[in-house]
Amino acid sequence: MRARAKTGPVAIFDPQRLAAGLPAGLRWSPIRGCESPQTAMIRATGLAAGTGLSSGGVDAGGFWEGKTRTALQSLLHAAALDHRNPSELFAWTLSPSAASDAVAILSTHPSAAPGWADALEAMIHSDPRTRDSIWMGVSLALSCLADPRVLDAVTPRPGEHFDPVDFLTNNGTLYLLATGARLNEALQARWEHIDKVNRTWRIPAKNSKSKRVRSVPLNDAALGVLANLGTEGKNEYLFINTKTKEPLTVVNTVWGRIRIAAGLPNLRIHDLRHQHASMLVNSGRSLYEVQQILGHSDPSVTQRYAHLSTRTLQDASNSASEKIAQASKQPPALRVVS
DSSP states (O other), X not given: OHHHHTTSOEEEEOTTOOSTTSOOOOOOOTTTTTTSHHHHHHHHHHHHHTTOGGGSSSTTHHHHHHHHXXXXXXXXXXHHHTTOOHHHHHHHHHOTXXXXXXXXXXXXXXXXXXXXXXXXXXXXXXXXXXXXXXXXXXXXXXXXXXXXXXXXXXXOOXXXXXXHHHHHHXXXXXXXOOOOOOHHHHHTOBGGGEETTTTEEEEOGGGSTTSSOEEEEOOHHHHHHHHTTSOTTTOXXXXXXXXXXXXOOOOHHHHHHHHHHTTOTTOOHHHHHHHHHHHHHXXXXXXXXXXXXXXXXXXXXXXXXXXXXXXXXXXXXXXXHHHHHHHHTSOOSOOOOO
């Protein structure tokens, strides 16, 4: 980081505080830019896709995801037009009655998209079962804002708004905790493999260590990296040599400079993948989830990578202890009378 700071501004976006000791200084609001109906629609599409409603397991999931998208685009648009903050947007997602405030904004603001107020109002006043089903998707899409750390990370202070154009123009470097992917998989990634609408990165079999096609979920941090690479529409590869415009094949030189500047001369890039797995497990994610995200074909490999912290094991043991304690306070289910 210190080395990159010599060439331009450096920012870190870590809303979940996964990297202890590093400042998560960058704040970016999902409301920003949604004065434009097109931006609101694109952002709502990504958020709605993140609910997973259309991926199976929910009857008519595609229909409800579409309704979720329509409601979200109206809420984002209204919040942007009336200069609301993410906390107020989150409150709208919790209750259809609270979202009536957004209807009022869209009904009176001269720059509001035509018909969006009527569409939102119709959903709010639809029959209770339909309304509640729609709002289940809406609240799910922005449920991450219930975490105070995430809400803080998406609530810029005055003067803190992140300007990607200015940042890139000044040769900025943005650090985000993201996918846990292998280095070669990342270096061979092409834009045709990226589905920003469904927030996934498809790794072809020929690029995958397991020689099987796999799909990597793209979290907000990863999507932020993609948005700031500056290669989309200009090069087929994500990561390129800025001088030759050819895809990167190795990063040994720059990686060597980074780790020396960080005081970690023996750190390997693969160690970051190992740490990503550990963070997932210590955040309460199952080993199966870690296996799928990291692309391990053998579960035993995940066991080796994803070591549990002592605190995590203690919490698991304590949960069993609490169950036993609760059971000991219950009256006996059967009493024998002689």
